[in-house]
Amino acid sequence: MKKIIHTFMLSCKKAAELIDKKSVVKLSRREKMQLKLHLSICEGCEVYQKQSKFIGELITKHFGGLEEEKAPQVKNEELKNNISSKL
Amino acid sequence: MKNAVDITKPSETIKSWVELYSDSMYSWALQKTSSKETAEDIVQETFLAAVKSFDKFEGKSTPKTWLFSILNNKINDYYRDRIRKPSISNSEFFESFFDNVDHWYEKETPQPWNEETGHLLDNAEFQSILKDCMKKLPENGLSAIQLKYQDEKKSELICQELNITITNYWQLLHRAKLQLRKCLDLNWFKK
Numbered sequence: 001m002k003k004i005i006h007t008f009m010l011s012c013k014k015a016a017e018l019i020d021k022k023s024v025v026k027l028s029r030r031e032k033m034q035l036k037l038h039l040s041i042c043e044g045c046e047v048y049q050k051q052s053k054f055i056g057e058l059i060t061k062h063f064g065g066l067e068e069e070k071a072p073q074v075k076n077e078e079l080k081n082n083i084s085s086k087l
Numbered sequence: 088m089k090n091a092v093d094i095t096k097p098s099e100t101i102k103s104w105v106e107l108y109s110d111s112m113y114s115w116a117l118q119k120t121s122s123k124e125t126a127e128d129i130v131q132e133t134f135l136a137a138v139k140s141f142d143k144f145e146g147k148s149t150p151k152t153w154l155f156s157i158l159n160n161k162i163n164d165y166y167r168d169r170i171r172k173p174s175i176s177n178s179e180f181f182e183s184f185f186d187n188v189d190h191w192y193e194k195e196t197p198q199p200w201n202e203e204t205g206h207l208l209d210n211a212e213f214q215s216i217l218k219d220c221m222k223k224l225p226e227n228g229l230s231a232i233q234l235k236y237q238d239e240k241k242s243e244l245i246c247q248e249l250n251i252t253i254t255n256y257w258q259l260l261h262r263a264k265l266q267l268r269k270c271l272d273l274n275w276f277k278k
Contacts, residue, residue, distance in 0.1 A: 011189030013181060020261035024235075024242045025253055047197040052264050054204055055271070059236040061208045062217055063118070068155060071118040073110060079127050080109050083134050087098045087105070 010038045015045045097141040119162050133158045166230050167249045174225035200276045220270035228263035
């Protein structure tokens with residue numbers, strides 16, 4: 001029985017991998033099912049999923065949804081002079 | 088004053104562009120690379136490239152748009168280079184998280200963060216720890232994180248521009264996430 005479960009069940013290593021893979025590419029139906037099954041019985045990976053997603057949100061916010069116009073403006077006179085002298 | 092482009096005097100024209108745009112270009116490069124030296128180098132290279140290819144500037148776009156397109160290419164080059172930097176092998180890396188049957192080591196098993204996490208987004212102390220944790224990532228992992236979260240560019244496009252496979256990309260991202268989670272766990276949530 002244990003053996004059967006193992007052939008269907010993902011390892012934690014593989015499950016954690018799929019959790020992050022999911023944020024980049026669509027999982028296959030098989031992968032989706034395997035992950036769902038794993039998460040239903042593995043607390044560690046369920047927590048990992050939550051935290052990985054949360055870290056993504058944190059970093060997005062940290063970078064501030066970058067747009068050229070919105071980047072905090074930093075003056076750099078030295079650089080300006082440096083470049084001008086090289087032109 | 089309108090900035091009429093005098094194509095007979097490229098260096099004069101570009102000097103005036105340095106005055107006008109170098110600060111906003113520098114600010115942008117700094118945001119994208121989080122490194123003062125790198126940002127300075129990239130902006131400087133952009134202007135030198137602009138001088139060389141000045142005859143390709145046809146006034147179809149504004150000088151600023153033209154300069155930023157060169158700048159963004161240079162920023163992409165920077166990532167392309169960094170994402171190829173080697174780091175320890177996958178097997179060596181994962182060995183520190185997972186045991187010989189690929190389950191989490193007990194001490195590595197993610198535990199719930201008991202703290203209310205919503206407010207952390209605005210907590211300066213936490214932000215500085217997040218920054219430190221990102222600095223500890225290997226160059227290729229940090230690049231993957233920056234590419235993924237800095238703007239909403241599609242993964243396919245990112246990989247195409249950097250000429251890496253999508254598998255390579257999400258694997259780097261996955262490793263970086265594992266490391267960041269652990270670092271935040273140790274330095275914030277378990278403190």
